[in-house]
Each structure stands twice: as C-alpha cells, then as structure tokens.
Amino acid sequence: MLHFENDYNEGVHPELLQALIETNEENLAGYGLDFYCQRASEKIKEATACPDAQVSFLAGGTQTNQVVIASLLKTYEGVLAVETGHIAVHEAGAIEFTGHKVLTLPSHEGKMKATDLASYLADFYGDGNHNHMVFPGMVYISHPTEYGTLYSKQELTDLAEICREHELPLFLDGARLGYGLAAKETDVDLETIAELTDVFYIGGTKMGALAGEAVVFTKGNMPKQFTTIVKHHGALAAKGRLFGVQFDRFFTDDLYLKIGRQAIDLAEQLKAILREKGYRFYLDSPTNQQFVIVLNDKLADLAQNVAYSFWEKYDDNHTVIRLATSWSTTQADIDGLRAVL
Amino acid sequence: MLHFENDYNEGVHPELLQALIETNEENLAGYGLDFYCQRASEKIKEATACPDAQVSFLAGGTQTNQVVIASLLKTYEGVLAVETGHIAVHEAGAIEFTGHKVLTLPSHEGKMKATDLASYLADFYGDGNHNHMVFPGMVYISHPTEYGTLYSKQELTDLAEICREHELPLFLDGARLGYGLAAKETDVDLETIAELTDVFYIGGTKMGALAGEAVVFTKGNMPKQFTTIVKHHGALAAKGRLFGVQFDRFFTDDLYLKIGRQAIDLAEQLKAILREKGYRFYLDSPTNQQFVIVLNDKLADLAQNVAYSFWEKYDDNHTVIRLATSWSTTQADIDGLRAVL
Amino acid sequence: MLHFENDYNEGVHPELLQALIETNEENLAGYGLDFYCQRASEKIKEATACPDAQVSFLAGGTQTNQVVIASLLKTYEGVLAVETGHIAVHEAGAIEFTGHKVLTLPSHEGKMKATDLASYLADFYGDGNHNHMVFPGMVYISHPTEYGTLYSKQELTDLAEICREHELPLFLDGARLGYGLAAKETDVDLETIAELTDVFYIGGTKMGALAGEAVVFTKGNMPKQFTTIVKHHGALAAKGRLFGVQFDRFFTDDLYLKIGRQAIDLAEQLKAILREKGYRFYLDSPTNQQFVIVLNDKLADLAQNVAYSFWEKYDDNHTVIRLATSWSTTQADIDGLRAVL
Amino acid sequence: MLHFENDYNEGVHPELLQALIETNEENLAGYGLDFYCQRASEKIKEATACPDAQVSFLAGGTQTNQVVIASLLKTYEGVLAVETGHIAVHEAGAIEFTGHKVLTLPSHEGKMKATDLASYLADFYGDGNHNHMVFPGMVYISHPTEYGTLYSKQELTDLAEICREHELPLFLDGARLGYGLAAKETDVDLETIAELTDVFYIGGTKMGALAGEAVVFTKGNMPKQFTTIVKHHGALAAKGRLFGVQFDRFFTDDLYLKIGRQAIDLAEQLKAILREKGYRFYLDSPTNQQFVIVLNDKLADLAQNVAYSFWEKYDDNHTVIRLATSWSTTQADIDGLRAVL
Known part of the structure; x- marks a missing residue:
C-alpha cells in the first residue's frame, strides 16, 4: 500500500528520535522548565528574528488553538475565522467548550480575504450598538490552510493592518507551517510571520514530531500566568522535555x-x-x-x-x-x- | 547530585523506548485507532480480568481527571474528593474550568473515609431539599494517594458500596498505580480495582512512559462519543500510537x-x-x-x-x-x- | 411620538398588574414553589391539552434559551438553528457561554426548511465518522420567527418527524407566541405545538408581562433537578410569584x-x-x-x-x-x- | 400563621408598587437604557458619595454574584470567600459554572478575618511558585453575612488594605444591605462601603423589591462591555424599568x-x-x-x-x-x- x-500516520522523524534517545537519561526539570525547552525557545527566537518572542510548547493542534484563543479573548468576545477553518469545523467544538463563539467569514480556497474582514468590522462597528452580539476579539487564520493554500506576504500584511487598526490579535495556525515555508513560490518566511502576527504556532506533529507544537507570542504579549492557564486546560505535560528536545533538534541545522x-x-x-x-x-x-x-x-x-x-x-x-x-x-x-x- | x-524527571523506560523505535516506521491510523492502542486495550482487559472494560488513552494526569470527570457528571453535579486530592489543589482549577465544583471531605493521610462519605451523603439527602446546592455526582480517590498511602481492599469495598447505593460512579486516579500495586503488604490488585471502581486510570507518565495514561471504564460505561469528548477538550492525540505502543509494552511480560x-x-x-x-x-x-x-x-x-x-x-x-x-x-x-x- | x-417598551398589561396588586400581600413560598406558579402550570397543561407537560418559569428569552438548551444537550453536542435565529446572532453568545456551538442552517424568511435539516443530518451521519465535529443534539426554531413569519402545521410536522427519527429534541422559542397563535390564517395552535415539539416556551415579556416566560416540557422530559440547573445558571427568581401570578392571569379567560x-x-x-x-x-x-x-x-x-x-x-x-x-x-x-x- | x-415571601413594598403603577404606561427604552435606571443610578451615586460609581441592575443575588465575579476574574483565577459564604454553598455551583473555583477561608460567624486572608496570601505567594494552583483573583464577603452578622468599619478597612496590597478586587454582597445599614450599633454606612470596596451590590429583592439588585462599581472599574457580559449570561432584562423604577423609589426620601x-x-x-x-x-x-x-x-x-x-x-x-x-x-x-x- x-x-x-x-x-501523521508514521512515527517520529529519525533525527528527532535520535535526539530523544541521546537525552533520555538526563535528569531534567518537569513541566516545560527544562534545558531543552529553554534552548529550543532561544533557537526559535533567533529563527524568527524576534527577540521579544515568548515560546511555549503544547501537544497538538486543537489543544493549541483552544488554549491560545481562550487565553486571549475576553469572555464576551469570539474569534473570527473562515467557514472552513479548522476551529470552525474539525475540532468538535473545542473553542465553544471554552465559552467562545467562532464567528465565520467566507472561505476563499481556505483563505480569509482582507476585504471580507474589513467589511465585517465596518458593519459591526458601523450602525448603532452591538451590545447583544458577540464581539470580534481576534482573528484566526491557518497557513497553509486546510486546503493547502498559502497567503502571500501582501495578503498577510493587509490582514495584519486591519487587525492592528481594530486591536484584534492575529493568530496564525501553523500546524503544517514547515510545508508552507518550503513552498516553491511563497514570499512568506518565519520572520514575516513573526512580524505580522501577534501569535502563531510552529507545527511539530505533522512535520515529524511524536507530538508537539511551538506557540510563539511575538510581541511580548504572552498572557500572564500562561503556564497556569495551560495547566487548567489539562494541557501541561509533565515531561515537557518531549517537546523541548524535538524542537531543539528541529531548529538545529535547519532541519x-x-x-x-x-x-x-x-x-x-x-x-x-x-x-x-x-x-x-x-x-x-x-x-x-x-x-x-x-x-x-x-x-x-x-x-x-x-x-x-x-x-x-x-x-x-x-x-x-x-x-x-x-x-x-x-x-x-x-x-x-x-x-x- | x-x-x-x-x-517524572527522567525520560522514558528503556524497554518502552525500544518499542517506540521498533514500531516507528509502521504506518498506523491516527487518533487512537491504531493497532497498538487496540492491542494494549485487550491486554489491559485481560490484566484487569474485566472483559467489559473500555479503554482510552490520554496524555497526562490532570487531563485525564478533567476529561473523565467532565464526561461523567451532569451539569449540576460536582465531584467529591478529599481536601488534599490532586483535583482539589494541584490542577489549577481544571475541574472548575469544565463547570464543576470539587466538593471536599476531610483527608486522612490522603485517604477518604467511608464513614465521612456516608455521613456527607446522609446529611445531603437527609433534611429537606438541597436544590440550591451542588449535587454530589461522583467520587474521586487516588491510589496511591498524594501522600503515598494506599487503601486496603476493605476500605475500597466500603467506599464502593456507598457509591453504588447512591449511584455515584467511583473514580480512582492511578497516576502512580504501579507503585501501589507493588507495595509490600497491599491486598489491592488490578482486578480488585476494576471490580470495585467504575472508572480508573493506569498511570503511565510517572511509571516510565514519555506521556500517557490508560483510562479504564470497567462496566461498559464509557460515555457515548467519548472520542469526541476527548477531542473537544483538546486532548485527542493525532499520534495515539505513542500511548498504544508504550502501554502495549507495559502490559507485556508484566513490565x-x-x-x-x-x-x-x-x-x-x-x-x-x-x-x-x-x-x-x-x-x-x-x-x-x-x-x-x-x-x-x-x-x-x-x-x-x-x-x-x-x-x-x-x-x-x-x-x-x-x-x-x-x-x-x-x-x-x-x-x-x-x-x- | x-x-x-x-x-417591550411599555410596562405591564393592566390585568396582569391588577393580579399583582391583588396578590401582593399574600405570603407565598419562594423559588417557584408558590400557589400561583402551580396553578398557572395546571392552566397551561390544560390549554395545551398536554397532561404530561412540566412547566417552569424563567425571566426572559435569552435566559430561557440558554437554560433549556444547556440542560438538554450533552457536552459534545450543539444546537441546530437557522442563521438568523435569535440564539445565533442576538444573544451575545449565551449558548456558547455554556460550552455549546450553534450549528446553522439557511434561513428562509426566518424559517428552517425540513429538507435542509434532513440533508444536513444525512450528510452528517452519511459518510464516514464525524468524531471530530460537533454533534447535532437538538433543533431550535422560533415561532413567530425573528422576521415575524410562521410555520404551518405541515412544516412543523415535517420538522418534528425528522427530529423524532434522529432523537433530536425539537425546541420552539415562543417569545412572541401569542402573536403567532392569533395570526389570521395560521393552523398552528397551542395543542399542535405541545404535540409536535419536545419543549417550547410561551413568551410573557413581549405579550405584556413585566418579565416571565413559561417553559413547557411536553413529554415528561424535564431534565432531572431542573430547579438546580436554573439556580446554577443564576436564573432562579426568589419571588417566582412574579411569574406565577402573571401567567395564572394570562391563562384565565383566554387573556x-x-x-x-x-x-x-x-x-x-x-x-x-x-x-x-x-x-x-x-x-x-x-x-x-x-x-x-x-x-x-x-x-x-x-x-x-x-x-x-x-x-x-x-x-x-x-x-x-x-x-x-x-x-x-x-x-x-x-x-x-x-x-x- | x-x-x-x-x-422574600411577600410581594413588593407598597411604595415601590405605587411607583410601578404610576410609571406603567410610560414608553421607556429597554435593556436598562431607560430614564429610571439612569435616575436611580444618579441617586445611588449621590447616596454613596461616589461620583465615579458605575451602576447596573440585575434580577437576583446569585445572578449578581455570578455575573460580577465572572466579569472580574481572569480565567485562571478563583474567588476567596468564607466556607459559609453564599457563593460557596447555596448557589448550586453558579460560580463554578462560569469556570472559576471558590477558594475558602474559615468562617467566623459568617465573617472573613483579615488575618486569615493575610496568611492565606502570604502562604500562596510565599514559598516557591504556585503555577499549578488556582490563583486568588478577588475577595467576596457578605454584609450582613449569611448569619446576620456585620463587619465593623475597622474590619472592612483591614480587609480592604490587604486586598489593595495584592490588587485583589473586594466585592461585598449586600443582598440584605439595608438591614445591615440600619443596625443599631454599626459604624458602616453606604459611603464607607463605596470607599472600601471595589464593587458591591445593594440588595433589592429582600428589601421589598419584586426583583432587582443594584451593582455598584465604585472606582470607575466596571468591566468593558458589561451590558454584553450581562446579556451573554442570559441576565439582561428587556424591561429593565422594573429595576430602575423600584431603585429610583428606594433612593427617594431615604425609603x-x-x-x-x-x-x-x-x-x-x-x-x-x-x-x-x-x-x-x-x-x-x-x-x-x-x-x-x-x-x-x-x-x-x-x-x-x-x-x-x-x-x-x-x-x-x-x-x-x-x-x-x-x-x-x-x-x-x-x-x-x-x-x-
């Protein structure tokens, strides 16, 4: 066959496996406080040319989306996504589980159009008050999208500008980010993403990790007590080394x-x-x-x-x-x- | 030093690591539907002498407690635990995050006394109605407890009887179960636990797994659509094989x-x-x-x-x-x- | 002007006011246990020709929708509504606040078409599993709709049949029910609604009550401990008489x-x-x-x-x-x- | 008898009823935007000598506690209360329903001791990190307490000082505030409460209103979009006039x-x-x-x-x-x- x-149907990339084997007997602090999580964070800050970045590691995509979104929204806010967005259809209501609505915009081959976003916001803030509606509190996009498509640098810039204007954090789901960064004609690299988004994650699981996604808050904007937030989501790994070691290797020699x-x-x-x-x-x-x-x-x-x-x-x-x-x-x-x- | x-400060037990290495290149279904999760489940059913058991794998203890408790309680119910119980103090409110109160009873070196439970329930159902209070919906104990102590078979039986009488599921947190089963003078084995509880989990992470806990619903009582419940908690691992392979090995040759x-x-x-x-x-x-x-x-x-x-x-x-x-x-x-x- | x-911009209907004045000095049990709530329930059971009905009173429409929907859905389920449904757009995310997604179908002048519902369900249960999606757990319609339109008896029957087939409770929001029942050419009366739905509410606030909606569970299907559920939503009125007295009067002499x-x-x-x-x-x-x-x-x-x-x-x-x-x-x-x- | x-077993105070009758035919804006809500707010600001106060009206005590607490806490925080506090025992888990833990301190005839609070906070922030615990995010007291007792001005001052030091909002539940203010030897008046607390509510229901509690944010600290928060709790009354008219009358001629x-x-x-x-x-x-x-x-x-x-x-x-x-x-x-x- x-x-x-x-x-995600095969195990772990051989080089990551090798790193896990080599570090296996080291005694390392639990809960993400270990040496490898620290070093992987430093390497990611360097790779994204983003010295203010704050990095945290989670196990999988849905968990990451849930924790990041719930940690950034106010209780009365929802997250904007396209109708085909992963959080809108394939996460079994993980966002709603945290009390927040996914507000949807049309999908253009998986992508959100800046004009759609702008017109949604213009309508929302335009006529009268909207006290009885869910307030848009952040914007979620995926890159590559659920249909494998990519945003251009211009498209991302346009979205980012609208977000900044309305003080909406822009969150990029990079479950398959490595495949996007390596696409033939993309003009979007890690630095661009770190510059244009407020938070994004670098997918590990679908890029060969056993489990693990690296969340990057790009503007010194990691929510206060993020570790506690992760813990009360049931998402804090005792052996955070699992993520640290793999991401440390991912970001060594451009792996x-x-x-x-x-x-x-x-x-x-x-x-x-x-x-x-x-x-x-x-x-x-x-x-x-x-x-x-x-x-x-x-x-x-x-x-x-x-x-x-x-x-x-x-x-x-x-x-x-x-x-x-x-x-x-x-x-x-x-x-x-x-x-x- | x-x-x-x-x-939990060291990596993975060498035999589990070996199993991960050996199976690494196999193409296996995602999300817990793989061969090893199935086989590990069968082995656990055998080890617990519990043919009706339904087994599911999760990443860590807090996550497991959160998912199991939230999946069993009705919205207006809380979970009973001793004041020193892990869910009551060291999970950053992961139970409350799902909308449920942790109702506390006195701790006796980490253990719940059947007499305390009985008198709590007698009081609750005794005088007048309690429509304005949180209803007790299940009982949580840990074995070993957070203080390393163990229940005797008689103590577990007494708790189980009261639970059955009041139709309260009894949930045993076995984050360190292997250390409890191996204690010198315990009369509690896996079969006893499977018989006396309604659901329990066999701890992996603290017993040498990289991550992974095996939840066992002992009476054919796994909540409907449990996979979806796990998913909407953000807790469904894409590479469920990580848990399946390790537990398959745990339950081979009595490891x-x-x-x-x-x-x-x-x-x-x-x-x-x-x-x-x-x-x-x-x-x-x-x-x-x-x-x-x-x-x-x-x-x-x-x-x-x-x-x-x-x-x-x-x-x-x-x-x-x-x-x-x-x-x-x-x-x-x-x-x-x-x-x- | x-x-x-x-x-809803004027106070209370004179006859309801009169009833409040007349009963004001009576000492009545709190929390909905008073004589008037009981008698109003009996009158509603009679008016709906539904002897198995269980009636409860809440303060307003959004609260009623929130409590009823949250009390009927399982944690992994969402509620189906048309895109223009009140719960989908004008309740500030009150449904999502309880952890549930509003799943939307097209709106036809505010109404849900049975064929849309059927085809949604056929798709959902049709191809492969949908473990990663929100399960449809009930159907919400409003009558009159948010656009003043009405279902015909045939349309309601068609929806009810599909719901029954899929064991989905059918919930009818009757915030303006009295205006619907009195429409010139409707063939839908209270008995029809009680027969075809599993739960509905008889709107009071917009029909002249100071506050108050009467929820009717039509098939003996009121969730267990409903009073406690109402309480933990913060929705249990100490002076439930306010609702009881008004609804008692509403259902006297066909008011x-x-x-x-x-x-x-x-x-x-x-x-x-x-x-x-x-x-x-x-x-x-x-x-x-x-x-x-x-x-x-x-x-x-x-x-x-x-x-x-x-x-x-x-x-x-x-x-x-x-x-x-x-x-x-x-x-x-x-x-x-x-x-x- | x-x-x-x-x-709360009798209806509405005759003077409040009179005010409701007199204003009944006025056409007034819905959702708390009416003239009487505005005027009642102004009168309350005057009575509390608190020109920065922001006032909002809700229907009942549990609802008010739930909305206020959920609107002030961060997701990872809980609320401190004494073990006998209303929110801890008699609200059917309404606080936990919003995802927050009630952290309990000993009750001294219903009151919280400043020394208990201080020592709890010292312990919490004292040794090591508490990332795996629920963070104390605000303090809840009731005055009169559930046992009818009252704080002295000195006791309130001591609690307020500790709260200020730790940036914890102090919330006073005044479900029966009028009875406390009128006690023979109390030295606590409305001005004192407005000065020492960050938010409190003036109970209406138990003081003769049909329904209604007036929440007072004393330091210009009403959460952003509070109306939307109230709405998504299902707690926004269409006919807010019911509360406005009664509180307007409560605060006329010292009623x-x-x-x-x-x-x-x-x-x-x-x-x-x-x-x-x-x-x-x-x-x-x-x-x-x-x-x-x-x-x-x-x-x-x-x-x-x-x-x-x-x-x-x-x-x-x-x-x-x-x-x-x-x-x-x-x-x-x-x-x-x-x-x-």
Whole structure:
C-alpha cells in the first residue's frame, strides 16, 4: 500500500528520535522548565528574528488553538475565522467548550480575504450598538490552510493592518507551517510571520514530531500566568522535555525547513504525475496536501493500492480526495504511485 | 547530585523506548485507532480480568481527571474528593474550568473515609431539599494517594458500596498505580480495582512512559462519543500510537508491575536508611514517595547532594520534604544516598 | 411620538398588574414553589391539552434559551438553528457561554426548511465518522420567527418527524407566541405545538408581562433537578410569584390569546395603511412585526413622528425597518400613524 | 400563621408598587437604557458619595454574584470567600459554572478575618511558585453575612488594605444591605462601603423589591462591555424599568434606609422576646435574621403558629432555626409572636 492519506500516520522523524534517545537519561526539570525547552525557545527566537518572542510548547493542534484563543479573548468576545477553518469545523467544538463563539467569514480556497474582514468590522462597528452580539476579539487564520493554500506576504500584511487598526490579535495556525515555508513560490518566511502576527504556532506533529507544537507570542504579549492557564486546560505535560528536545533538534541545522523542502519536492512530483494522468485538481495547492476530484466509480479501484483521505462530496458522481506527502514520504513512494496510476 | 525529587524527571523506560523505535516506521491510523492502542486495550482487559472494560488513552494526569470527570457528571453535579486530592489543589482549577465544583471531605493521610462519605451523603439527602446546592455526582480517590498511602481492599469495598447505593460512579486516579500495586503488604490488585471502581486510570507518565495514561471504564460505561469528548477538550492525540505502543509494552511480560516492584524495593531501602539516620517520617507511606520532616537549618546542607521536593511547611522550624524513588532509580542512587547521609 | 419600535417598551398589561396588586400581600413560598406558579402550570397543561407537560418559569428569552438548551444537550453536542435565529446572532453568545456551538442552517424568511435539516443530518451521519465535529443534539426554531413569519402545521410536522427519527429534541422559542397563535390564517395552535415539539416556551415579556416566560416540557422530559440547573445558571427568581401570578392571569379567560388577537388586528390595519401608502414590504409577515424597506432619505423624516427599529441595511440607498404592534398598541396609535403617513 | 421564615415571601413594598403603577404606561427604552435606571443610578451615586460609581441592575443575588465575579476574574483565577459564604454553598455551583473555583477561608460567624486572608496570601505567594494552583483573583464577603452578622468599619478597612496590597478586587454582597445599614450599633454606612470596596451590590429583592439588585462599581472599574457580559449570561432584562423604577423609589426620601430601620426595630423586639422566653441564640446577630437553638421536640409545636426556617442541625437533640423580620413584618406580627410564645 502506498501511503498518501495524511501526514501523521508514521512515527517520529529519525533525527528527532535520535535526539530523544541521546537525552533520555538526563535528569531534567518537569513541566516545560527544562534545558531543552529553554534552548529550543532561544533557537526559535533567533529563527524568527524576534527577540521579544515568548515560546511555549503544547501537544497538538486543537489543544493549541483552544488554549491560545481562550487565553486571549475576553469572555464576551469570539474569534473570527473562515467557514472552513479548522476551529470552525474539525475540532468538535473545542473553542465553544471554552465559552467562545467562532464567528465565520467566507472561505476563499481556505483563505480569509482582507476585504471580507474589513467589511465585517465596518458593519459591526458601523450602525448603532452591538451590545447583544458577540464581539470580534481576534482573528484566526491557518497557513497553509486546510486546503493547502498559502497567503502571500501582501495578503498577510493587509490582514495584519486591519487587525492592528481594530486591536484584534492575529493568530496564525501553523500546524503544517514547515510545508508552507518550503513552498516553491511563497514570499512568506518565519520572520514575516513573526512580524505580522501577534501569535502563531510552529507545527511539530505533522512535520515529524511524536507530538508537539511551538506557540510563539511575538510581541511580548504572552498572557500572564500562561503556564497556569495551560495547566487548567489539562494541557501541561509533565515531561515537557518531549517537546523541548524535538524542537531543539528541529531548529538545529535547519532541519525543520529541510523536512518541509523534501516533502514539497515530492508533492511537486505528485502533482506532475496526477496532471499527467489527467486528474482534475479541486484547487491549486502549493504545499504537501493535494485535493483531487475523482469519479466515485474509480475510488474503490484506487484504494486497492493507494491510501488517500476522503475529503468531501463534490457532486453526485464525484468525490474530492486528499493525497498528502509528508516528512516520511520517499522517492520510492512517488515512483510507486506513478507505476500504479 | 542524587535525584529523589520526583518520578517524572527522567525520560522514558528503556524497554518502552525500544518499542517506540521498533514500531516507528509502521504506518498506523491516527487518533487512537491504531493497532497498538487496540492491542494494549485487550491486554489491559485481560490484566484487569474485566472483559467489559473500555479503554482510552490520554496524555497526562490532570487531563485525564478533567476529561473523565467532565464526561461523567451532569451539569449540576460536582465531584467529591478529599481536601488534599490532586483535583482539589494541584490542577489549577481544571475541574472548575469544565463547570464543576470539587466538593471536599476531610483527608486522612490522603485517604477518604467511608464513614465521612456516608455521613456527607446522609446529611445531603437527609433534611429537606438541597436544590440550591451542588449535587454530589461522583467520587474521586487516588491510589496511591498524594501522600503515598494506599487503601486496603476493605476500605475500597466500603467506599464502593456507598457509591453504588447512591449511584455515584467511583473514580480512582492511578497516576502512580504501579507503585501501589507493588507495595509490600497491599491486598489491592488490578482486578480488585476494576471490580470495585467504575472508572480508573493506569498511570503511565510517572511509571516510565514519555506521556500517557490508560483510562479504564470497567462496566461498559464509557460515555457515548467519548472520542469526541476527548477531542473537544483538546486532548485527542493525532499520534495515539505513542500511548498504544508504550502501554502495549507495559502490559507485556508484566513490565508494568516489574517497574513498580523495583521502585518499591528501593523505596524500602530508602526508608530503612532514613529511619537508621534518625529521620522523622511525616506519615508511613508504603509506596515510592516518602515524606520526611526536616529541620529547616538542615535543608540547605541536604540540597547540596540530594535533590528532593519541598512539600509543605511543618512548623516554624521544620519542613516536610518528599523523597521519591521511581522506575529510573538505581541501587547506586540508594547507595549514594546512604553514603551522603 | 407614535410608538411602533418594539413590543417591550411599555410596562405591564393592566390585568396582569391588577393580579399583582391583588396578590401582593399574600405570603407565598419562594423559588417557584408558590400557589400561583402551580396553578398557572395546571392552566397551561390544560390549554395545551398536554397532561404530561412540566412547566417552569424563567425571566426572559435569552435566559430561557440558554437554560433549556444547556440542560438538554450533552457536552459534545450543539444546537441546530437557522442563521438568523435569535440564539445565533442576538444573544451575545449565551449558548456558547455554556460550552455549546450553534450549528446553522439557511434561513428562509426566518424559517428552517425540513429538507435542509434532513440533508444536513444525512450528510452528517452519511459518510464516514464525524468524531471530530460537533454533534447535532437538538433543533431550535422560533415561532413567530425573528422576521415575524410562521410555520404551518405541515412544516412543523415535517420538522418534528425528522427530529423524532434522529432523537433530536425539537425546541420552539415562543417569545412572541401569542402573536403567532392569533395570526389570521395560521393552523398552528397551542395543542399542535405541545404535540409536535419536545419543549417550547410561551413568551410573557413581549405579550405584556413585566418579565416571565413559561417553559413547557411536553413529554415528561424535564431534565432531572431542573430547579438546580436554573439556580446554577443564576436564573432562579426568589419571588417566582412574579411569574406565577402573571401567567395564572394570562391563562384565565383566554387573556393571552385576546392580547394576541388585538395586536394582530392592529397589525393588519398597519399593513393595510403601509400598503396603501406605497411602502414596500421586506417579506410578508402575518404577525405583529412588520418589516418595511424605506429610502434612507426618508428615515429622518419618518423618525420625527414614528418610533421604529432599525433592522438591517437593505442596499446602499434603502434600509429595512421594523414597525411592531403590541399588547399596548391602541386604535388611536394606528389612526395617528395613518394621519402622519 | 405568623411569618418569620424569611424576607422574600411577600410581594413588593407598597411604595415601590405605587411607583410601578404610576410609571406603567410610560414608553421607556429597554435593556436598562431607560430614564429610571439612569435616575436611580444618579441617586445611588449621590447616596454613596461616589461620583465615579458605575451602576447596573440585575434580577437576583446569585445572578449578581455570578455575573460580577465572572466579569472580574481572569480565567485562571478563583474567588476567596468564607466556607459559609453564599457563593460557596447555596448557589448550586453558579460560580463554578462560569469556570472559576471558590477558594475558602474559615468562617467566623459568617465573617472573613483579615488575618486569615493575610496568611492565606502570604502562604500562596510565599514559598516557591504556585503555577499549578488556582490563583486568588478577588475577595467576596457578605454584609450582613449569611448569619446576620456585620463587619465593623475597622474590619472592612483591614480587609480592604490587604486586598489593595495584592490588587485583589473586594466585592461585598449586600443582598440584605439595608438591614445591615440600619443596625443599631454599626459604624458602616453606604459611603464607607463605596470607599472600601471595589464593587458591591445593594440588595433589592429582600428589601421589598419584586426583583432587582443594584451593582455598584465604585472606582470607575466596571468591566468593558458589561451590558454584553450581562446579556451573554442570559441576565439582561428587556424591561429593565422594573429595576430602575423600584431603585429610583428606594433612593427617594431615604425609603431604603427607612425600610431597614423598621425591620431592625422589630428584630430587636423579637430578640428581646426570645431572650425573655429563655431561647438560646446560636450567635448574636444585630440584623433582621435571628438564629435560635431549639430542642427538636419543641419544633413541631412551634411550627403550628410560627413559620420559621430550618437552618442546620445543632446536635442530635437540637436544631438551629432562623426567624427573620423583613420590610413586611408588622408590630402585630411581633405582638402575635409574644402571645404565642
């Protein structure tokens, strides 16, 4: 079976595993106070060219979104996201669980348009008072989006400007950030993100960590007692070293970016093969996730050799499926796919 | 430095690490649906002699307590615990975060007395209605307790009977369960716990896992859609394999119990040394955590060679400290301690 | 000034006031346990021809929606409503405050279509599992809707059938129920509502009460310890008599319906006048709220003599405004309006 | 039957009723924006000699405690109260419902001692970090307390000083404030309370209002968007006039204080009679609630003529009962009691 169903079905990247093995017998402080969490934070501050950054490590994406959003919103505020945003549809109500509404804007291939945001805010603050409505308290975007698409530097700048004007923190979900940073034609790098957002996270799990996401508050704006907030969410790991050691390694010798680049190279080959074979793309994704429209009748056939993800119904006869490369995809996988198709 | 400060400052037990290494390249389903989670569940059902058990894996103790308690209580109910219970004092309000009160009973060296529970319930249901009070909805105990003490089978039976009578689920927090099961004179084994409680968890993190606790619903009583509940708590691990592989190994060839036994043997030596040297025990703990009353003036001296945990102020001149053995403590550590003291 | 801006800007209906005055010196049990709450419940059971009904009184609409929905949903469930539903937009996130998501369906002049509901549920339960999504746990509709429209008996029956099939409680928000029951051509009466819904409320505040809504659980399905649930929402009135006395009077000699009928008669006159004068209706509302599209340039003029509510922007040059009759509108008000327009 | 069971079993004070009748036909803005709410606020600012005060009206005590506390605490904070505090025992978990823990200190006849508070805070901030504990975020006291007792000005000053030092808002629950202000030997008046606390509320319901409590933020410290916060708690009354009109009247010609004085005069007579008849007091209460220890055997006898409240079990043979005067108690009630006893 050729595995392209997602980017989290294999274990841990060999170099991260090696780092875990090498540090295993060290006695290290618990709860994120260890040497490796500290050093990984320093390396991230350097990589983002953001000396004021404050870094914290959490286990997974939904947890990170939940903790960050709940820690920044006032009780009467909600978070703005596009309708297809992960927090809006695929986190089982983790945001609402903390008492906050997800306010939705239209999705443009997974992205939020600055004009939509501006007009929402103009309407909200425009006519009369809105005391009986949920106040917009921050903006959530993902990069890459849930559809693999990327914001351009200009698009991010436009969103950031509107956010700043309305004092809304801009939060970027980077569950697959490494794949975004490595995309062929992106003009968005880590420094840009650190500059334009108020908080973002650098995804680990989908980039080859066993678990772990690095939250970066970019403006010295980490909420007071953030550790206690993490704890009362049930999200404080006793062995925070698990995250520290892996992120320390991710940010040594550019490993994080290298992993991204390899997956993108293979994704580009994947796209070429699919195009060649006449497959129809649902949209043009520059990252590791590719969305293809397939005749329902062909799905069973494909499934015999290729593991893919069902994404959504396209029409009565077609289905959108996802094929993803990852840190663990090999050239042999791609060659195998070419042979099978 | 000799490390006795706690049982979570070292990495992962070598055999668990080996299992992680061996399975690392396998492609496995995410979110706890993998082969190892399934097999570990089966092994736990066997080890607890509880064929109706339903097992789920979570990352850490506070998270487990939060998810289990919130999933079992009705909105107007609280959870009963002793005043020193972990959920009552050291989880930063993780239970209240989910909307539920922790109702406290007196602590007897960390334990709940059946007579206290009975009289609380008699009072509550006794005179008039209590519509303006928080209803007791379940009972939480820890075994070993936060003070290292253990319930006897008779004590557990008494609590369980009262719970059954009032239809209150009995939940046992086994963050350090392996150390309790291995204690010299306990008459409480896994089967007993599975029989007497409605839900309990088998602690992994403090027994040598990188992270991971196995929740066991013993009576086919896992709440409906438990995976979704875990997800909306932000607690669903993408790579659930991390827990599955470790627990599969824990429950192969009795590793879990062997780890417990070794730590208990060393704890018994530790106790003997301390007794020999004239140290005063705060209470008699049969497990891996030992609580000793030390003159404040001697603390700095001790700290030069031995890492311990501050526990609590005893009086103006004395402090209670904790010395703990763990899965990673060695005979050399104990010998070192003997030499130092 | 002629007041048509809403139906809650005047005090209390004279007959309700009289009842409050007459009972004022009686010593009555607190917290809803008084004689009048009991008698009002009995009268409501009779009026709804629903002997199994369980009735409880709350202060206002948002509070009622919050308490009822939170008391019926499981923690991982959300409530389905149309996008324009009161709970979705005008309750400042009161539902999310209790941890639950409002899942939205398209609005058809304020109404939910059975076909939309059916297809949402078919999609949700259709393909694969939805463990990472919020589960639909109940259906919320309002009658009259926020746009004054009404369901037909057939439409309610269709919704109820789908709900029953999926074991989803159907909740009808009747904040303005009396105006709906009195509409000229409706085939929906109290008995029909009691039969087809699982819970609904009979609005008091907008029908002339000082405060008060009567929640009716129609199938013996009032959640256990509902009084305690109300209390922990901060919603239990010490002087529940305030609600009991008013609803007792509402349901004596058909006062509730008479109030509705008078407001509807005047609303029909209002519609005729507006139509006569060439006003354009936003939609055809058979109840006390009328929505009219007005040139922005004419608004200031109108506002000199007539108090109306801004509803929403129609286009760059037009605005939708609301004109409402109520229990306190008089023939003189209508005549005055005719003169002014 | 002579009614001394509580202070909320009769309707509304005749002068408040008169004010409601007189204003009933006025068209007034909804949601607390009406003329009477504004004027009542101004009168309260004057009566408290607190020009910076911000006033808001809510329906009842539990609701007020819940909204105020939730609006002031950060997510990781709890509220300090004595063990017998209303929020700790008799609000069905309304504080925990909002995600916050009630942290308890010993009760001294219902009062919090400044020394207890100081030592709690010293311990909390003293040794090491407390990242895993709930942070104290504000202090709640009631005046009169749940046992009818009162703080002296010195006691309030001492608490206020500690609170200021630790930047903890001090919140005073004045559900029965009028009875406290009117006590014979109190040196605490409204101005003192406004000066020493950060927020308090002036109880209406138990002083003769149909419903209504006036929250006073004394230092210009009303949380941003407080109306929206009230709304998302489900606590915003459409006809806020109900509260405005009554409080406007309460604070005209000193009615509020006069009501208090009359109830206290009668309570003093009640005490004298009870003392005379050899009844044993549970404690010395200077306000309208009196707590008496009665032989269980005598209770049924008493209950034939006198309605009282069961308070708590004293010992196996005795019960503590409460006898309360109120705004509606008359000299005839007292004379009747004298005759009966």
